[in-house]
Amino acid sequence: MNTENIEEKVIEFIASKVDDVDVSTINATSEFEELGLDSMDRVQLLFDAEETFGVTFEDDEVKDFHCVKDIIDYISNHQSSAPS
Amino acid sequence: MRLTTNRSLKYIRFWLSYVFIYPGFVTFLDSFLKSNMRIVVSGLGIVSPIGSGIDQFWSAAINGKNGIRSIQCFDSSNNRSRIAGEIADFDPKSFLKNKQIEQTDRFTQLALHAANQAMEDAGSLDCYEPRRLAVSLGSGMGGFATFEASAERRLQNKAIPPFTVPRTMANSAAAWIATQYGLKGVNLTCSTACSSGGNAIGMGLDLLRTGKADVVLTGGAEACVLPLTIAGFEALHALSTGFNDDPEHASRPFAAGRDGFVMGEGAGILVLEREEAAKRRGAKIYAQLAGYGCACDAAHIVAPDMDGQVAAMETAIRDAGIKPETVDYINAHATSTPLGDIVETNAIKQVFGAHAQNIAISATKSMIGHTIGASAAIGSIAAIMSLQTGIIHPTVNLDEADPECDLNYTPNQALKKSANVALCNAFGFGGNNVSLIFATV
Numbered sequence: 001m002n003t004e005n006i007e008e009k010v011i012e013f014i015a016s017k018v019d020d021v022d023v024s025t026i027n028a029t030s031e032f033e034e035l036g037l038d039s040m041d042r043v044q045l046l047f048d049a050e051e052t053f054g055v056t057f058e059d060d061e062v063k064d065f066h067c068v069k070d071i072i073d074y075i076s077n078h079q080s081s082a083p084s
Numbered sequence: 085m086r087l088t089t090n091r092s093l094k095y096i097r098f099w100l101s102y103v104f105i106y107p108g109f110v111t112f113l114d115s116f117l118k119s120n121m122r123i124v125v126s127g128l129g130i131v132s133p134i135g136s137g138i139d140q141f142w143s144a145a146i147n148g149k150n151g152i153r154s155i156q157c158f159d160s161s162n163n164r165s166r167i168a169g170e171i172a173d174f175d176p177k178s179f180l181k182n183k184q185i186e187q188t189d190r191f192t193q194l195a196l197h198a199a200n201q202a203m204e205d206a207g208s209l210d211c212y213e214p215r216r217l218a219v220s221l222g223s224g225m226g227g228f229a230t231f232e233a234s235a236e237r238r239l240q241n242k243a244i245p246p247f248t249v250p251r252t253m254a255n256s257a258a259a260w261i262a263t264q265y266g267l268k269g270v271n272l273t274c275s276t277a278c279s280s281g282g283n284a285i286g287m288g289l290d291l292l293r294t295g296k297a298d299v300v301l302t303g304g305a306e307a308c309v310l311p312l313t314i315a316g317f318e319a320l321h322a323l324s325t326g327f328n329d330d331p332e333h334a335s336r337p338f339a340a341g342r343d344g345f346v347m348g349e350g351a352g353i354l355v356l357e358r359e360e361a362a363k364r365r366g367a368k369i370y371a372q373l374a375g376y377g378c379a380c381d382a383a384h385i386v387a388p389d390m391d392g393q394v395a396a397m398e399t400a401i402r403d404a405g406i407k408p409e410t411v412d413y414i415n416a417h418a419t420s421t422p423l424g425d426i427v428e429t430n431a432i433k434q435v436f437g438a439h440a441q442n443i444a445i446s447a448t449k450s451m452i453g454h455t456i457g458a459s460a461a462i463g464s465i466a467a468i469m470s471l472q473t474g475i476i477h478p479t480v481n482l483d484e485a486d487p488e489c490d491l492n493y494t495p496n497q498a499l500k501k502s503a504n505v506a507l508c509n510a511f512g513f514g515g516n517n518v519s520l521i522f523a524t525v
Contacts, residue, residue: 019181043246044186050243 003076010072013052017045028069046071122374123292124525126367127206127355129198129303130465133169133348133452137201142469144451145477146498150332151452152346158311165323167331168309169348169453187247188260189227194351194458195257195305196264202301202353203265209299211365218270218297219258220288222280222304224457224512225313226254232312257305269297275457278419280304281352282460282510282518286376288356298357303461305351314347320386322421323347335454336481337418337447338425338489345419348453352461354468359525371468374505374523375404381515388424388511393431396517397507401435404505404521409439411521412503413470415463416493417511418447418479419454426488428509433491444501446494447479460510464520467506471524474502 007028015023018035026035032042042065046057049071055078065071130136133151134144144151151169160166176185176193179200185193203209209217230251234244250256255273262271270291274283281304288302317323324344327334335346354373362369377399381392401408414432418425433440448459448466455462470476475498482495503524510518 017182017186019183040246041183044183047243047246048186 003072006075006079007072009053010049010068010075013049014045014068017048026068028067028072030068031066033066121293122359122372122525123289123356124359124362124372125354125370125468125522126357126362127202128370128465128468129201129203129205129353130351130462131171131174131194131197132350132455132462133171136171136174136197138205138465138469141465142473145448145466145469146475148478148480148496148498149451150480151348152331152335154328154331155309155314157309160311160314163311163314164318164325165314165344165347166328167324167334167346168314169335169346169350169455170309171349187251189230189251189256190307190349191223191225191227191229191305191351192251192257192260194307194349195221195353196260198303198305198351198353199261199264199301202355205368206355207365207367212298214266214268216269216298217265217267218272218288218291218300219262219267220270220272220274220284220291220300220302221258221261222274222276222282222284222457222461223254223257223306224275224277224280225306225308226275227252227256228308228313229310232310261301267301276516276518277512277514278417278454278456278459279510279512279516279518280457280460281462282464282508282520283378283516285354285373285461285464285520286378286518289373289376292356292358298361300356301353302356303351303353304458306456306458307349308456309347309349317347324420333481335420335450337416337420337450337479338429338485338493339482340484340486342420342422342425342486344421345449346453348449348455350452350455350458350462352458352465354461354464369525371471371522372525373520374406375400375402375521377401377403377519379517381517383515385515386513388427389515390427390431390434392515392517393428393509393511394434396519397431397435397509400507400519400521404523406505406521406523408436410505411436411439411443411507412501413467413476413506414443414445415467415470415506415508416445416447417459417509419449420447424511425486428511429489429491440491443492444476444494444499444503445479445491446477448477450480450482460508460518460520463508463510464522467508467522470503471506471522474500476501476503
């Protein structure tokens with residue numbers, strides 16, 4: 001899975017997890033806060049992302065995640081373990 | 085010496101007056117206060133295997149619709165009991181957002197769906213202070229589906245969902261109802277196994293009588309058609325296992341050949357408030373919740389005991405300030421276990437004597453199975469609808485009664501009967517017995 005594919009799939013994944021957001025406006029730079037995701041929502045989001053993309057997020061590395069791109073980059077850098 | 089004797093006499097007189105006069109005064113005061121503070125039901129909501137919404141449920145119930153099927157939500161081929169009363173078409177997406185669905189167990193979703201209906205039915209509660217709006221809910225198992233799923237993952241050394249605990253905790257449903265509607269008053273959850281919903285409704289009555297709330301959303305919710313709960317009740321030989329190929333005939337309270345209960349799921353919610361306030365805001369009033377009795381067998385952790393059931397019914401009748409012979413209808417606990425239905429029959433005979441033969445009795449579980457912590461709330465709704473419509477729903481699968489069950493159980497066909505007083509029974513593991521009395525207003 002190339003980076004563009006990952007970006008598309010992550011955005012599609014996030015669109016299925018948020019409420020009261022125009023999903024067509026979600027892009028890599030979208031901040032979690034503007035997507036209405038509080039700190040507990042982000043923990044749930046990353047748990048679901050692990051299941052969906054077959055990666056394991058390390059606590060130390062995700063604590064500063066604040067936008068969609070952080071997830072895309074993380075999956076891209078660990079894509080050997082991600083499903084194609 | 086004389087002085088001492090006189091003093092002694094005074095003391096004796098004082099204590100005699102305390103023993104003989106004070107209790108009488110308390111009883112008088114109690115009935116005076118109750119007669120001036122009637123608690124009424126002003127909203128109803130239900131999700132059940134035979135229908136969601138009061139109209140759909142009641143129409144199905146009086147027509148004897150059967151909600152028992154082969155288990156669909158998991159592969160039950162390794163279970164001895166492979167049937168249940170499931171809510172097949174339940175779709176939480178129709179009323180919850182994505183994040184809410186992820187943060188809630190199925191039992192909470194069922195409770196919320198019933199609460200939405202009840203709140204709409206009750207109409208605006210804006211005239212009340214949010215801190216005076218309470219929730220009192222019952223659930224026997226709470227979020228057990230979440231618990232099972234997370235335990236399975238943990239045993240496989242996988243990460244578990246972050247909302248495992250808040251989805252599992254028994255008070256999750258009550259908390260979510262409060263959050264959805266801004267109900268900032270007392271928020272209680274009662275877990276007394278199969279009588280949970282009955283205790284919750286009784287606690288709601290107490291909150292209103294003691295002035296601790298102005299409105300109480302109350303009832304029960306349960307969603308435990310699950311591999312572990314089915315296996316657990318199987319291990320106790322409590323479930324029906326002989327009707328796997330004929331599910332609709334499995335739940336057969338009071339009938340010959342019954343072999344255990346059938347698991348069900350659902351939720352029932354009632355809105356309670358004081359009659360005067362309900363009338364003032366123009367609410368629709370379904371019935372009065374007139375009495376609540378609760379008693380523990382203190383005998384055995386799972387086997388039923390007649391004395392406890394008698395005590396619960398007698399206490400409820402006394403609490404309602406009525407005479408036993410005024411009871412027209414009993415929504416029986418009647419789970420379809422060989423022992424339980426006989427014990428309840430004998431308890432009813434003990435409480436009502438010759439009048440027991442005049443009472444119409446029916447078992448909602450014959451159509452939907454045993455919804456555990458929701459069963460008393462659903463039974464109460466059936467009792468209230470009987471008062472409202474003058475129709476008693478039938479006990480289905482009652483072609484041939486057990487010779488030891490010889491009362492009028494409304495077999496197979498609904499009965500037209502004008503009823504003014506209805507009693508609902510709920511008995512749970514732990515020897516907990518609850519009776520509720522509803523009356524026309």
